[in-house]
Amino acid sequence: MKKLMNIEPSRSLKGFLALVPFVLILMLYWTASNERLAENPYDKLLPSFTQISDAVDRMAFTEDKRSGEYLFWQDTGASLYRICIGIGISAAVGLLFGMLSGLLPVFRSGFSPLITIVSLIPPMAILPILFITFGLGELAKVMLIIIGTAPVIIRDIQSHVRQLPSEILIKAQTLGASTWLVAIRVVLPQIMPRLVSAMRLSLGTAWLFLIAAEAIAAQEGLGYRIFLVRRYMSMDVILPYVMWITALAFAMDFSLRKFSELCFPWYHQQEAGK
């Protein structure tokens, strides 16, 4: 008998083991919900699967009586728009400033202490400032995502640039490269896969800030809807919304990973070889 730490499950067993917790949770929920509803058919805390699917049908596939829109898709569109703009700007800012401060000691000396301090400011604490300065429109919500994620990406990129072996940078100079050419042909392509993984890591934070901002001031959006229907204890709407947000987050993470593998095969093969 092998030691426990050396036992590798087979492919099919792995798949089965991965499914087990999900099935267990669903069954647990189903029993609990049935019991509560048997006692009180108007219970709102643990709605049955039928109630949930009714709610999804109402939100996603029926026009809203008041506005004539499909609320679920309207919310999804609004939230995705905000998070994509926010994360996109964060990545661009992170790449630019991270590379500048990683590559240029003069820039780093002036910039690095500032960004270290700024990244310690809790973004939620300055949310009121954002609402005061940028109003209650889209800009404030996008700004919150940027302020929450950009400093982390900047610091991550900066440290990755500094971790590039100095041999590589010296070699490029002996081949006649200027600072600019080292930046765009040697550092940038090597840092791009790390930027993608920094984006993947900050997606969770970005969703957090997005939902927080929507909860406080918005007219549409997934976070807004959840906090709106909370007033009526509409668990039948909240639960599918949460699952949908999870699915969206997973899809974004998955597509970023696939994008990186497609565009930077050398990086992933190298990492796998380590």
Place this chain on the structure above:
Amino acid sequence: MSLLKIDNVWKSYGDVQILERLKLTVNEGEFVSMVGASGCGKTTLLKMILGSETATRGQILLNDQPISPEPNEARGIVFQKYSVFPHLTVLQNVMIADEFSASPFLGRCFGQQKRKIKDKAMSFIEAVGLGHATGKYPHQLSGGMQQRLAIAQALMKSPKILLLDEPFGALDPGIRKDMHQLIRKVWKENKLTIFMVTHDIQEGFELGSRLWVFDKVRHDPQAPTAYGAQITYDLPLTTEKQQVTGQTIAEKYVKKVVNL
């Protein structure tokens, strides 16, 4: 006329004296092997010639001009590792050298110009024996092949001086022999002046036309870092007889200092 003149160079890091009183001249076409115990400053001297370190006192002259204090095209380098760009294929790794100078803004060339650079790159890739692997990425190459690639890259700029920092230290003995042949061929064909740091004193003898042995002459038992190393032997190795005398001195020396 001497190509490189090391004019009373001293180097220290804070209180730690690394090198002292180096006075040497090197002519064009010499192959200088540098040997010595670890931490005796041979790599530091190489870095000063490269320009990534500067001398604390004294100066290094290239063609009677003070050498540039940062790495440039005049001096090529092959490190023990990390000498090639991991995100480029073999061909791109070699081509990039000329693309840098041909296109100062984009660092990329197109059309006719690109074909010309490609032909030149291919000739160097063939010369180092990598013609069959042009489309591979460095991580798909063995250690020896990566070093071949690094040499081809350095040759693109036809540098006056080629610096080798323990280039074969991480290779198997058999592959090392092949690399010795290659570097000798490259040296003769391109009329290079080579400086090579090595741990392997035998390698130093086989390849070099001149051997520098680094050792501390002055010792202070109370302050082991107070004095730096000097070049204790500067042996020409061009004739058979010099080789033999050199070997005897070196063998004695090896037992005493390097403890191999």
